[in-house]
Amino acid sequence: MYKLSNLLLACVFAFSVNAQENAGLRLPAGFSATLFADQIGTARHIAINDKGVLFAKLNNANKAGQSIVRMEDANGDGIAEKISGWGKYGGTGIFVKGNQLYASSDDAVYLYQLDANGEVTNPTAPKTIIQNLHSRRQHASKSITLDPQGNIYVNIGAYSNACQEKDRSVGSKGMMPCPILDSAGGVWKFDGKKENQSYAEGKRYATGLRNVIGLDWNNQTNSLFVTQHGRDQLNTFYPTMYTDAQNADLPAETMYEMKEGDDAGWPYVYYDPFQKKKILSPEYGGDGKLEGGKNALDPLVAFPAHMAPMALLFYKGNQFPAKYKEGAFISFHGSWNRAPLPQEGYFVAFVPFKNGKPAGEWEIFANGFAGADNNKSPRGAKARPCGLAEGPDGSLYVSDDSKGAIFKISFNK
């Protein structure tokens, strides 16, 4: 009896240790993960400087009253022991370029100066680079990235699901043309150095994007890539056209390469990954089969519906095996609009690239964020992948915006 209970205890112990191996993540062979930081707050996008100091933008100020958190792992054990922060406003976007740190609220972009140690020198007095952008609750977060010339690209999400006269209402028609597109539903380009810019000083760079949260500049193609959150609730508003099961799979979450002036088709069309066509939205007279969006882009990659791509990162490092070089990592927050079918996502995906074009099917890279019990309800998920950053040593960092974990993923051969 004594032996049996000891054995049981040993099993329980082994299991609990095992559950924490790789910080609870499931990774391809040869990779490992550490819990770099935990409970830092609602960590949206993350960025890292060339010394490996990691910065996270929080959606809401944390208990310490900080909305930008600085994390440093001085002893190199994969866990940040120096954690500090500043800033009072919530937001999503963060980007580090040399000693300059850009961070966004839901209506503005601010610029901070970092010193040689990666410490902020003007925490309460940043420069306001962009201001007075639309922040109308829905899709209000502003993601940012810069090109090598120092131009800054800002997503201004559409404050609507499908540009209905009455948002998310049964039987309400789509507005023609959609008036939202003049000031939202696309990516805007600004000068990364000029202060106090707004719509008048910026330029609508690309349009027809319902909500882009993941965006990254691809140095190989010298162009902007984005991931879009597709529309919701086809079955709720058009139950005679779409079953619950069809809604769970429609439309695709999509990746585009956006050149200046490009249009991805929202709200007039959505992308059906089974027919491989741009389908006219039911709000605009579609029936699930009629095509539309002649002048709109086709996606480069179509992912399963509703998984919510939160960040896009082209891998530039040499730590990971060769197949990952120049490929795209995409974090998926996890779905809610697949209900009543089981939710999906809650992982980090990878798309191999060659010569700036997708060169193979997407695959799951890191999984298990939702927790060992596989709880994939948005509320119940242990972690929801959000931001991505690549360290100077080629490690990949993933943030979780529900409880504030930061995972560091490395390749050990």
Add this chain to the structure above:
Amino acid sequence: MMGKMQFKIVSLIVVALVYCVQANAQNMQKGKKIYEAKCLACHQADGGGVPNMNAPLDAASNVVGKDIARLVRIIRYGYNERIALDGFYYSNAMTASPDLKDNEIADLLTYIRNSWSNKASAVTIAQVQAAKKKQ
């Protein structure tokens, strides 16, 4: 010893109680059906909502609170504003349901207020009608 009259009264009470409990189960069942058709997509099977977007119904102070009229109006008319609930904010628009009848709203609210970890009073048709008059 129980008199005939007393026996009759007790029986009547028992029958009435059984009837009430049954009606309640029926209301819950009807409410569940409406929930699945109209609410579950956003508020989720576990009533947990979606962080930052769709408000939770489970363990939400307003949902199990005393202001029934407000709940009725939210269901009937929806809203289009960012709301605060128990220390968090939710940004998605709430879809109006003008097609739901008074008894359906009563059943739906009874279901929501008594599902997951929620335990609150059932909502009557009279309460739904009272809320409508106020608006």
